[in-house]
Amino acid sequence: KQEVTQIPAALSVPEGENLVLNCSFTDSAIYNLQWFRQDPGKGLTSLLLIQSSQREQTSGRLNASLDKSSGRSTLYIAASQPGDSATYLCAVRPFPSGTYKYIFGTGTRLKVLA
Amino acid sequence: NAGVMQNPRHLVRRRGQEARLRCSPMKGHSHVYWYRQLPEEGLKFMVYLQKENIIDESGMPKERFSAEFPKEGPSILRIQQVVRGDSAAYFCASSRLDRITTNEKLFFGSGTQLSVL
Numbered sequence: 494k495q496e497v498t499q500i501p502a503a504l505s506v507p508e509g510e511n512l513v514l515n516c517s518f519t520d521s522a523i524y525n526l527q528w529f530r531q532d533p534g535k536g537l538t539s540l541l542l543i544q545s546s547q548r549e550q551t552s553g554r555l556n557a558s559l560d561k562s563s564g565r566s567t568l569y570i571a572a573s574q575p576g577d578s579a580t581y582l583c584a585v586r587p588f589p590s591g592t593y594k595y596i597f598g599t600g601t602r603l604k605v606l607a
Numbered sequence: 608n609a610g611v612m613q614n615p616r617h618l619v620r621r622r623g624q625e626a627r628l629r630c631s632p633m634k635g636h637s638h639v640y641w642y643r644q645l646p647e648e649g650l651k652f653m654v655y656l657q658k659e660n661i662i663d664e665s666g667m668p669k670e671r672f673s674a675e676f677p678k679e680g681p682s683i684l685r686i687q688q689v690v691r692g693d694s695a696a697y698f699c700a701s702s703r704l705d706r707i708t709t710n711e712k713l714f715f716g717s718g719t720q721l722s723v724l
Contacts, residue, residue, distance in 0.1 A: 497649070527713070534717070534720075535718075536715040536717040536718055538715075539713065539715075584650075593638075593640055593655065593700070593702060593713050594652045594663065595650075595652065595713070597642075597649035597651070598649055
């Protein structure tokens with residue numbers, strides 16, 4: 494059974510710091526992995542999607558890596574800003590699966606202090 | 608192009624009442640997914656629907672919960688005789704296709720926060 498774990502559960506950093514959020518999953522048979530951002534009272538916004546054949550994806554100050562064999566993904570945020578404060582969720586889409594039955598982690602609550 | 612629309616944003620019900628949650632997918636999307644987020648827990652898959660069909664309801668409780676996605680109108684998640692344990696955020700997501708390329712993203716709505724008194 495696929496399980497997704499995110500560490501740490503919460504993180505506070507001063508503005509400008511580079512930081513890494515961790516995600517681990519127990520079954521390496523996945524289609525892809527997505528990182529989402531969730532703001533209080535709002536829905537989820539997809540940040541990056543990494544296919545199972547890829548090692549990393551980049552978007553602006555964000556870089557996500559995937560090591561499928563070890564069941565790990567990291568989200569790297571460069572030069573953090575107060576606007577980055579949110580909960581970051583990692584989700585894997587198991588294989589085989591023809592649907593979007595994503596398995597979510599419980600998230601990392603990030604607070605960037607001005 | 609409006610995103611996934613969910614309403615109401617907040618819903619308060621007393622134990623034993625019925626709760627109806629609505630979701631209008633993004634324009635051009637015909638696949639809808641419902642997820643539930645309990646306090647301090649991750650999102651859990653409930654049900655996957657296409658127009659007029661339930662494809663996968665393996666994550667939905669067998670009793671009191673039902674979902675539909677009619678030919679016309681929004682998808683409805685219905686909870687009968689609500690109990691306090693049903694209090695959670697319910698999120699709807701939509702996609703254009705189902706098992707296409709592996710880089711098809713899910714688009715989520717803002718959720719409905721259900722509170723059962």
